Amino acid sequence: MSTVDGSAGRRPLNWCPSGDASRPESVVLGVRSGDRGEVVYLADPVPAAEVLGSIPEGIAANRVLRFASHCVSDCANRVGEACGLIERIRAVPAKTEAGSAAVPRCHLRPHCKWWNQVGVEGCHRCPAVVTLNPHDDELNVLVANPETTLEQLESWMAAAE
Numbered sequence: 001m002s003t004v005d006g007s008a009g010r011r012p013l014n015w016c017p018s019g020d021a022s023r024p025e026s027v028v029l030g031v032r033s034g035d036r037g038e039v040v041y042l043a044d045p046v047p048a049a050e051v052l053g054s055i056p057e058g059i060a061a062n063r064v065l066r067f068a069s070h071c072v073s074d075c076a077n078r079v080g081e082a083c084g085l086i087e088r089i090r091a092v093p094a095k096t097e098a099g100s101a102a103v104p105r106c107h108l109r110p111h112c113k114w115w116n117q118v119g120v121e122g123c124h125r126c127p128a129v130v131t132l133n134p135h136d137d138e139l140n141v142l143v144a145n146p147e148t149t150l151e152q153l154e155s156w157m158a159a160a161e
Contacts, residue, residue, distance in 0.1 A: 014113040017106075017126055018085060019069030021048045021061050026069040029108060030127075038127040039066045041106045066129075071113040086114045089125050091150050 019026055027045035032038070048067055055061045072078075077085040103123045109115050114122030 013111065014071040014116060015068045015108055015111045016071045016075070016083070016113050017066070017068050017108055017122075018129055019067045021052060021065070021067040021069075023069040024049075026067050029066040029068040029106070032064050032066065032130075036128070037130060039104075039129075041104050041127075043105070043107065045107055062130075068108050068112075083113050083117055086118055086122050086125075087150065089129060090118060090121060091154065094125060 017029055019029075026048035028042060028048055028051055029045075030039035030041040033040045045068070048061075048065075048069075051065070052061055055064065061067075071083070075083075077083055079087070103120055104127055106112070106123065106126070109123065112122070114126065
């Protein structure tokens with residue numbers, strides 16, 4: 001993984017586990033699998049550019065693969081130095097108890113923005129994150145929208161109970 005020069009010297013570069021496949025540094029984090037489309041992580045990163053051409057025409061790459069790319073300052077999900085997406089994901093109750101599932105093996109973890117921001121809770125939530133949300137799943141659409149506030153998510157979940 002990479003480092004960048006900062007005003008205080010070299011610092012590790014964070015990677016986004018819900019990255020943009022078109023970025024030049026993008027790698028395949030995992031493959032979507034099973035009925036719920038959860039991510040099965042690759043043991044080693046594969047450059048996205050090496051696999052994008054093998055996705056059949058008409059199928060969005062993020063429908064079958066999850067990508068990681070550099071966490072960038074102009075990301076719509078950026079809130080100061082934090083990732084607003086993982087904070088919105090954390091606001092939604094987990095489908096499993098955080099301690100009950102093993103943390104998935106992931107080559108990105110030492111450099112992952114979510115890991116560095118929220119720790120193991122991000123790892124427990126990561127496999128279920130989708131980057132291509134069905135428009136009929138209102139909660140996922142709300143979570144994915146950078147303009148959604150935590151208060152709006154809490155209000156939606158309270159109304160859904």
